[in-house]
Amino acid sequence: MVPASEPATPGMSSALARDDMLRRKRLAGELLVTPAFAVIAITSIVPLMLSFYFSFTHYTLLTAPEWVGFRNYTAILRDPVFYEALKNTLAFAVSQVGIGLVVVVLVAALFNGHLYGGPVMRTIVYLPQAASYVVVALVWNLLLDPAVGPINAMLNRLGFSPVYFLSDPFWAMPSIVVMSMWRNLGYFMIIVLAALKSVPSELLEAAKMDGANAVQRFWTISLPTIRGVVTFVGITWFLGALQMFTQSYVMTNGGPVNATRTIVYLMYDAAFTDLDIGRACAMAVMLFLLVVVLSLVLRFIFRSKEAA
Amino acid sequence: MIDFSRNVHRRSILKSGLGLAAGLGVMLKAPALLAQDKSLSLMVLGPDQKAVAWLKTALDEFKAKTGYAVELRQSDWGSAFQKLLTATASGTLADVCMMGQVMTPALASKGAFLPIDPYLKSWADADQFYAPMLKDGTFGGKSYALPIYADVRTSIYRSDILKKAGVETLPKNWDEFKALAKKLSTKNGGPLDAPFFATQDKSVGLMQTFSQLLVQAGGSYFDASGKSILSGKPGQQALEYLVSFFAEGLANPNVVYQGTGPTPLVQGQAAMTLNSVFEPRNAHANNPEVEKFVIAGPPLSSTAGGKPATLAWINKLGISANTKDPDGAWQLLSYLASKSSSEKFAELWGGLPARQDLKDAPFLATVDKGFVDATQYAGALPTTPSLLQIQKEVNIAMQSAIRQAQPPAAILAALDKKIDEITGS
Numbered sequence: 001m002v003p004a005s006e007p008a009t010p011g012m013s014s015a016l017a018r019d020d021m022l023r024r025k026r027l028a029g030e031l032l033v034t035p036a037f038a039v040i041a042i043t044s045i046v047p048l049m050l051s052f053y054f055s056f057t058h059y060t061l062l063t064a065p066e067w068v069g070f071r072n073y074t075a076i077l078r079d080p081v082f083y084e085a086l087k088n089t090l091a092f093a094v095s096q097v098g099i100g101l102v103v104v105v106l107v108a109a110l111f112n113g114h115l116y117g118g119p120v121m122r123t124i125v126y127l128p129q130a131a132s133y134v135v136v137a138l139v140w141n142l143l144l145d146p147a148v149g150p151i152n153a154m155l156n157r158l159g160f161s162p163v164y165f166l167s168d169p170f171w172a173m174p175s176i177v178v179m180s181m182w183r184n185l186g187y188f189m190i191i192v193l194a195a196l197k198s199v200p201s202e203l204l205e206a207a208k209m210d211g212a213n214a215v216q217r218f219w220t221i222s223l224p225t226i227r228g229v230v231t232f233v234g235i236t237w238f239l240g241a242l243q244m245f246t247q248s249y250v251m252t253n254g255g256p257v258n259a260t261r262t263i264v265y266l267m268y269d270a271a272f273t274d275l276d277i278g279r280a281c282a283m284a285v286m287l288f289l290l291v292v293v294l295s296l297v298l299r300f301i302f303r304s305k306e307a308a
Numbered sequence: 309m310i311d312f313s314r315n316v317h318r319r320s321i322l323k324s325g326l327g328l329a330a331g332l333g334v335m336l337k338a339p340a341l342l343a344q345d346k347s348l349s350l351m352v353l354g355p356d357q358k359a360v361a362w363l364k365t366a367l368d369e370f371k372a373k374t375g376y377a378v379e380l381r382q383s384d385w386g387s388a389f390q391k392l393l394t395a396t397a398s399g400t401l402a403d404v405c406m407m408g409q410v411m412t413p414a415l416a417s418k419g420a421f422l423p424i425d426p427y428l429k430s431w432a433d434a435d436q437f438y439a440p441m442l443k444d445g446t447f448g449g450k451s452y453a454l455p456i457y458a459d460v461r462t463s464i465y466r467s468d469i470l471k472k473a474g475v476e477t478l479p480k481n482w483d484e485f486k487a488l489a490k491k492l493s494t495k496n497g498g499p500l501d502a503p504f505f506a507t508q509d510k511s512v513g514l515m516q517t518f519s520q521l522l523v524q525a526g527g528s529y530f531d532a533s534g535k536s537i538l539s540g541k542p543g544q545q546a547l548e549y550l551v552s553f554f555a556e557g558l559a560n561p562n563v564v565y566q567g568t569g570p571t572p573l574v575q576g577q578a579a580m581t582l583n584s585v586f587e588p589r590n591a592h593a594n595n596p597e598v599e600k601f602v603i604a605g606p607p608l609s610s611t612a613g614g615k616p617a618t619l620a621w622i623n624k625l626g627i628s629a630n631t632k633d634p635d636g637a638w639q640l641l642s643y644l645a646s647k648s649s650s651e652k653f654a655e656l657w658g659g660l661p662a663r664q665d666l667k668d669a670p671f672l673a674t675v676d677k678g679f680v681d682a683t684q685y686a687g688a689l690p691t692t693p694s695l696l697q698i699q700k701e702v703n704i705a706m707q708s709a710i711r712q713a714q715p716p717a718a719i720l721a722a723l724d725k726k727i728d729e730i731t732g733s
Contacts, residue, residue: 146562147569147575164564167561167563255707256561256711257708257711257713274697
């Protein structure tokens with residue numbers, strides 16, 4: 001006797017078996033994806049949602065969050081230090097990436113040519129990237145020290161007065177820009193160098209035969225060819241620079257007189273000095289929105305240019 | 309290759325999950341199960357190797373006396389507040405914790421520490437602490453911490469530079485202090501471009517110098533109602549006096565101690581400052597030849613014949629509100645604040661004793677008498693929960709003031725407004 005639960009026909013049986021197999025495969029797939037999803041959810045999605053929620057609360061970490069609506073946002077927008085920090089952040093990002101891109105492309109072009117000691121020099125240029133920002137910042141603290149630093153010792157020998165690179169409001173941010181550029185140069189240079197290596201040699205040789213010199217070949221052939229990569233480097237570097245904190249924290253503590261206080265520094269201060277997690281989260285949300293808007297704007301600009 | 313369609317079943321997933329959870333549970337509980345019955349934890353801030361070595365010996369002795377095994381945790385001062393704060397929020401704060409001056413009210417006001425008044429009442433040693441230092445551990449009328457050592461500020465000089473300039477006596481008041489700076493200045497034929505160092509650092513050193521001058525002018529941060537009164541007459545006097553050094557070219561606003569290496573005084577870049585035992589210790593560590601020339605003078609008074617005054621930054625120990633064993637934690641706290649332990653804390657952390665019965669402690673023979681004498685004139689900053697935030701704002705305002713970005717009166721008025729916003733007054 002055939003049990004009631006068994007399929008009546010072989011066709012139905014194989015269809016059910018296929019369904020069962022698909023279901024099990026789907027389950028296996030879900031099982032394999034779950035750990036990765038859990039990690040992303042715990043480390044990214046949940047904190048992001050919590051930040052958004054806390055930005056509408058008064059929260060000190062030690063007491064329960066208390067809903068305050070848009071109060072944190074209005075307080076931030078009324079605070080003149082926020083605008084100073086915004087100005088500093090943008091100044092840092094624009095100057096670092098603006099100057100940095102030119103330097104990166106030039107150095108990559110030199111390496112792409114016949115720079116003496118190529119691989120060794122490439123390693124030397126890349127080396128700072130291997131060190132953490134804290135280490136690099138501490139080293140530069142020593143280099144820039146007005147009393148015992150070698151840079152001021154050299155200036156002194158040349159008859160100049162000491163330059164207070166990190167304690168003079170005029171010099172503090174430019175010093176951090178230079179140090180950050182030095183640290184990031186190698187990483188972005190490698191990306192641009194890889195792009196330069198992929199420029200078709202036939203084109204360059206044809207131009208050479210037509211009488212174009214090295215500068216003309218670089219300007220009219222290499223650079224237009226690698227424009228997409230340079231754009232990518234510029235955008236990623238710029239968006240990363242908007243989150244500058246470590247350099248300022250280690251080298252100047254945001255000073256002197258707020259000269260190097262950035263948005264992320266202000267967030268840190270709000271959270272861990274003022275015990276105002278809500279305001280810190282509101283700033284984080286604002287920075288997030290700024291990054292999103294700027295990404296879209298930059299993407300639009302560069303896409304339009306590429307299309308043209 | 310594994311065929312998931314055959315091998316994976318909901319039941320087996322459930323079983324694996326339960327097994328994993330049980331395993332994790334056992335792993336997490338294991339240390340507690342293995343731990344001894346009587347255990348405590350202690351968090352100390354900024355110890356050097358010598359201090360850690362002493363603490364380990366002291367905690368072994370404590371264990372022998374009481375049976376409590378103590379886990380020692382350490383942090384640097386720079387990230388200490390954040391660590392205490394996040395540990396409090398996550399319920400992992402050590403049973404007994406060291407705290408800095410401004411951390412105590414900030415954390416006590418949020419319920420992070422246990423009031424210790426019931427224990428203090430029956431503790432004979434309580435009378436031995438300097439009353440203002442003991443009071444500094446209170447908030448809202450309750451005691452939360454015991455002082456273990458104090459960082460007392462006073463005037464400090466480089467005696468070798470003073471001697472070369474023909475200076476015989478140390479200044480006692482503001483006018484004499486300024487006159488000395490003028491005498492040492494290259495403008496007047498002296499040896500230094502900027503003889504006065506205002507203890508500017510990457511932390512709140514400038515605010516500490518201003519606060520010292522403020523109490524010398526007879527001022528304070530708040531009135532009885534809690535409103536900020538820095539723009540009052542004493543505040544203006546103090547700031548105008550501080551700014552005058554920079555305006556007259558006797559101090560350089562860009563000379564900042566970076567936190568490592570010799571201070572400007574130890575380097576010989578400056579010859580006078582308003583600091584603490586930190587200066588001779590810095591000389592000892594970075595330039596031992598000049599240590600004997602770093603001398604402490606008396607705290608200044610704002611007027612000739614006036615009362616000298618200064619400030620002390622008092623570091624303390626308190627009991628976490630989350631401790632599972634308050635009595636055990638008190639045993640540890642009282643042991644660490646006892647006469648012998650207090651002496652070691654002061655000696656190894658580079659401060660002055662917080663107990664009166666240690667005023668003749670042997671190690672003080674190696675400390676300039678000027679620092680010890682200054683203790684009797686030392687007061688403390690108000691115990692407000694927002695002090696951490698306020699001191700940051702004051703320091704930024706002072707950085708602006710010494711660069712003469714705005715007149716002192718305008719800076720102090722803006723500061724009062726800002727502080728009242730912070731405190732909600």
